[in-house]
Amino acid sequence: MEIIDRVIIGSSPIAIIEAMYLKSKDQSVINIEERSEIGGAWTTINRSGFPEVELGCHIWSYNKETYQLISELFNLELIKLSPQPTILFRNKMIPYDWKSNIISIQKVLKNITNLRETLASPELRFSLFPSSYLYPSKGTLELKNSLNELVVKHDLNIQLNSAVDKVVLKNDRVELFNIEGNLILTTKELVLTSLSKISLIVLEDGSEIRLNTRKVDYIHVHLILENVSGRPFSYIRTNGDEVIHRLSDMTFQVKSQLKENQKLFCAGIFPKPFQEKSSEELKAYVSKFLLENKLISNQTRIVNYASNVYPSYYNDSSFIDKVKNKTNGKVRFLRSTDFIYSFYNQKERYKELLLSNTK
Ligand SMILES: Cc1cc2nc3c(=O)[nH]c(=O)nc-3n(C[C@H](O)[C@H](O)[C@H](O)COP(=O)(O)OP(=O)(O)OC[C@H]3O[C@@H](n4cnc5c(N)ncnc54)[C@H](O)[C@@H]3O)c2cc1C
Numbered sequence: 001m002e003i004i005d006r007v008i009i010g011s012s013p014i015a016i017i018e019a020m021y022l023k024s025k026d027q028s029v030i031n032i033e034e035r036s037e038i039g040g041a042w043t044t045i046n047r048s049g050f051p052e053v054e055l056g057c058h059i060w061s062y063n064k065e066t067y068q069l070i071s072e073l074f075n076l077e078l079i080k081l082s083p084q085p086t087i088l089f090r091n092k093m094i095p096y097d098w099k100s101n102i103i104s105i106q107k108v109l110k111n112i113t114n115l116r117e118t119l120a121s122p123e124l125r126f127s128l129f130p131s132s133y134l135y136p137s138k139g140t141l142e143l144k145n146s147l148n149e150l151v152v153k154h155d156l157n158i159q160l161n162s163a164v165d166k167v168v169l170k171n172d173r174v175e176l177f178n179i180e181g182n183l184i185l186t187t188k189e190l191v192l193t194s195l196s197k198i199s200l201i202v203l204e205d206g207s208e209i210r211l212n213t214r215k216v217d218y219i220h221v222h223l224i225l226e227n228v229s230g231r232p233f234s235y236i237r238t239n240g241d242e243v244i245h246r247l248s249d250m251t252f253q254v255k256s257q258l259k260e261n262q263k264l265f266c267a268g269i270f271p272k273p274f275q276e277k278s279s280e281e282l283k284a285y286v287s288k289f290l291l292e293n294k295l296i297s298n299q300t301r302i303v304n305y306a307s308n309v310y311p312s313y314y315n316d317s318s319f320i321d322k323v324k325n326k327t328n329g330k331v332r333f334l335r336s337t338d339f340i341y342s343f344y345n346q347k348e349r350y351k352e353l354l355l356s357n358t359k
Contacts, residue, residue, distance in 0.1 A: 007191065032164055074146040193334045223304065
């Protein structure tokens with residue numbers, strides 16, 4: 001079997017750009033994707049009665065330099081969210097940035113013994129004046145279309161409907177097996193992301209590292225509403241609600257496909273209430289929540305309503321460190337739990353890619 005230089009698990013935006021980067025370095029690269037389409041979490045749903053729209057409420061962390069890099073890599077039109085993202089706290093909208101202030105203070109306190117290094121971390125952000133959060137003008141659909149164009153333009157080799165389950169390290173190669181135990185590919189280096197789901201890694205000495213993932217079901221409901229005359233919002237992180245953890249107004253992404261008086265909202269739902277409540281109860285809860293928080297009015301009518309569940313598997317960071325230390329460079333991780341920071345971490349390499357593309 002031919003030994004591929006690099007195999008990447010998945011086809012999310014970071015996995016596609018990594019493939020482009022490696023290919024620009026004259027490496028042979030294959031992306032293995034178990035789903036039937038590319039994009040990973042950055043995908044869309046296409047339900048009857050709805051325009052094609054992103055499957056859940058998304059926000060991109062604030063980092064001006066990375067916004068620029070991403071807009072160039074994917075050729076995206078990024079717009080300023082209007083109004084800017086907020087946190088809903090006791091019926092009041094407060095700037096979303098306050099969340100990063102709180103997280104940053106917590107990080108500093110936790111790592112007080114290593115203060116210099118902690119303060120240098122890019123994820124540590126204090127903001128007195130709210131930042132300008134950007135997002136693609138047509139949402140994830142724009143990103144997804146761009147990914148498909150890049151795959152064709154750069155002739156990337158993506159193997160869909162194919163999953164790696166077990167990884168076996170040999171002296172000179174890494175062997176990849178599917179769930180049936182068949183050897184599907186052999187590579188010099190395997191590239192995983194924070195959300196790659198691998199059951200078992202067998203090291204050269206025969207010892208095993210077993211999977212340690214945390215399954216997270218991302219549950220969202222989409223609503224098309226008529227006659228909305230509530231407080232305007234773009235993205236809201238709710239605080240303290242037991243059912244809804246975030247909300248998005250996605251109208252701007254699909255405006256031309258909605259009627260003049262319609263809006264498209266999305267709500268992120270915690271797994272427990274989703275299991276416990278019937279669809280009608282959940283719909284009534286979401287509607288009441290929107291009304292109580294003055295995001296809709298008594299005149300607002302729900303025209304369409306649909307829910308979706310996207311299962312994902314997060315690798316524990318101790319698992320990532322263990323794999324990194326024990327595989328002698330044959331298995332590499334792209335840390336990818338935050339969209340923007342996954343690109344920030346690779347920015348020098350991907351800027352090189354942009355330069356090589358313009359030559
Ligand atoms: C629903 C959802 C919403 C999110 N929202 C945000 C957000 O708003 N902002 C933000 O910054 N981040 C968000 N994230 C975090 C997200 O993890 C990152 O933005 C980014 O998508 C991670 O890229 P990834 O490749 O690690 O994972 P994913 O995007 O989940 O892609 C992984 C892909 O790999 C495939 N795969 C996994 N294991 C295997 C295998 N063994 N064999 C073959 N294929 C495999 C999966 O099918 C999937 O398509 C969200 C994540 C999810 C799941």
